[in-house]
Amino acid sequence: MILSTIASHSSLQILLGAKEEGFRTRLYVKPERKAFYASTGLADELVVTKDMSAILKDDGIIVPHGSFVAYLGLEAIENAGARFFGNRRFLKWETAFELQDRALDKAGIPRVEVIKPDEVEPDKLYFVRIEGPKGGSGHFIAKGSELEERLAGLSEPHRIEEFIPGVYLYVHFFYSPILGRLELLGVDERVVIADGNSRWPVKPLPYTIAGNVGVALRESLLPRLYDYGLAFVEAMKKLEPPGVIGPFALHFAYDGDFRAIGFASRIDGGSNAPHWYGRLYWREPMSMGRRIAREINLALKEERLEEVVS
């Protein structure tokens, strides 16, 4: 059996995990990126092409990640004849504010407050969020008094949120239909350009993500986050049956309380930062990429593959 994906976002851990679990691998890669991916030897088959939509006719099991919607579009993914790991209709839930809010509200997970333009106060700080996953690009912080001017030039769909000063934590889950178990596999912080302010505050820096660092969460916070994860899985079972299959991530601001700022409805790039929590469940290192391949193996062994692909 072959696992296939696109060379970007979190394909390295997907490929490495597939190899660790004994699968063959196929990688679709753009010509200008071939040198790096070829150097690793992780892909048994390297499909070098400018047209990523070639993957939609792949005859293996496709493992989607955060670049799929951007490269292929939701409609093409939903209508493709190929087999995807996970519930492919879940992928759209991170792409619109309205869907994100509906899912979080259904799960009872507290959310960051959305501010209407006429509620803006001049001296307060606000966070302007661009809709959909953009790797942080375009998001910015501004004082209320500056907002009108800064929003004037903004053509992308966006909204104004309260700005929560504190830390931002990204919690990586895997829901296994085969085991009927939710696993909390890691937590990361984003490394963003704006972190440059830690050395010399120049203030208005971009939120573009450069990388991720794993965080060992204060243990007393974990049970609460796990309960949020369970509630999210239950909510998605109702909103998009059969619900979540495999990886998702909940994104939180933490200033003493947790408030969700969004989620990823697929493997989140932050799981590229290795974390030891996988050993809690598996007694061996378990990346999200490997966990996906492991679930396919578990499903194959019980002849239940149709429960984890769509």
Place this chain on the structure above:
Amino acid sequence: MILSTIASHSSLQILLGAKEEGFRTRLYVKPERKAFYASTGLADELVVTKDMSAILKDDGIIVPHGSFVAYLGLEAIENAGARFFGNRRFLKWETAFELQDRALDKAGIPRVEVIKPDEVEPDKLYFVRIEGPKGGSGHFIAKGSELEERLAGLSEPHRIEEFIPGVYLYVHFFYSPILGRLELLGVDERVVIADGNSRWPVKPLPYTIAGNVGVALRESLLPRLYDYGLAFVEAMKKLEPPGVIGPFALHFAYDGDFRAIGFASRIDGGSNAPHWYGRLYWREPMSMGRRIAREINLALKEERLEEVVS
């Protein structure tokens, strides 16, 4: 043989380490936290109870951590009939400024300067520290001119310290009476809410700990820290015989020089961030939790268990 602990603080690595070393495990957990801990299967026996003091009658070896004093109180721990890993009279040494200072001074480890209220200068920055381990909650930075007002509302025991701008490093040690060896097993930085200032300085943010990130220390700094660790072990042999058994951590501000800001007289939550230094001593990954279980195994093999429990 069974190792027992309370579900919080650093119990995950204690349980995982115990399993890795072949022990049975027992975990005391509050009902609202059961879902998460049960999901991992790390505890062979799960005692679900609102009353954590049930552990004081446990018939295994109890591995204490940073939540024990808060949950049970020092007196109950010192008087309990159960067996604890380590020197249980060492636990109190982190709970009071007076004891902390005495231990650090005896070891000759430089400390952060304590400021008397009448020495405060209006334009300088000061750090107000709450007594005892509180996970950072309540600590704050303030200008001298603001101090009187901010201290007026503060009912907890505290003191004023010089504020050292720089990095804060937490060094995790294990002293083995069986091997007669001190091991430096890791270093972490705390992730605190106040780190939110790295993206947009809003200044007076809480110091509450959210998590920990492992740091590979500049290697030239390690021998000095190791010597501080050795001096601390020697000091505690005199101050609280037989002295340290097992884990402790020294906490430092670093601005080019190291000055201690405190210590943990038990496994420190910062050791939840995995670190590779354990491989220096053991040629395999060695968390602090596993190291504790390993020491019990070493002691059992040499029939010296009484040297590592109290």
Place this chain on the structure above:
Amino acid sequence: MILSTIASHSSLQILLGAKEEGFRTRLYVKPERKAFYASTGLADELVVTKDMSAILKDDGIIVPHGSFVAYLGLEAIENAGARFFGNRRFLKWETAFELQDRALDKAGIPRVEVIKPDEVEPDKLYFVRIEGPKGGSGHFIAKGSELEERLAGLSEPHRIEEFIPGVYLYVHFFYSPILGRLELLGVDERVVIADGNSRWPVKPLPYTIAGNVGVALRESLLPRLYDYGLAFVEAMKKLEPPGVIGPFALHFAYDGDFRAIGFASRIDGGSNAPHWYGRLYWREPMSMGRRIAREINLALKEERLEEVVS
């Protein structure tokens, strides 16, 4: 066969890697640092001496690192009769602005802009960089209007650069002549004293390095960095034949674009932070230290040792 090095900088991973690959090890250590290094048992032979130049007569293979030039001087290294892993004439390339610039320009890697004193504008921020690897000590940020005064007291060779607000990423490569392959083994961020500004901005803090934290880079950035690595290897083949053998690191500012701020022409201290990228190439954890020992093993097996030592 014995691998030898000096107790500092990145000797721990060099020794651990050598042991993992089955070599004997010899470590030259100053008396005041002996306690720590002896505690680990990583060195089969411990040469305790105040005079590090004793290593220049070592009969094993010497693995140089970032403290060698400071301890021994370039001339003594280049003229020594002993065998060094790598191309020892490459070591000098990081020690002077002129050589760094020539190598980066030859490779076509964009560099941070150097500012002439008469181009300084009073309100802009500038970065003053001290020549050679100094662990960040002495570097500082200043406004143009403050520069004249601050530079007046500076006796070390230095230059003025544009200040790039953003994140700083250090990319660790290994070039294998035996396999004819460049490996991207890790990325780190420095932990510097100036990071203390993330909790309370006091602004002019030192850039001295305290440690390193591994970063999982945004995957879409990796192919570009890999191409820079390839170009650097090609450039050095022409500039200093036979070119790079083994480890080097490229140092970048990232504010949406990458611009090089320098490089390390030997194992970089930032590779002390463990990283998982080594598993991409080797399917097992592979530190830079271990990778060096692995290359020697590969060379020995093919009787090509002379291609990796000088």
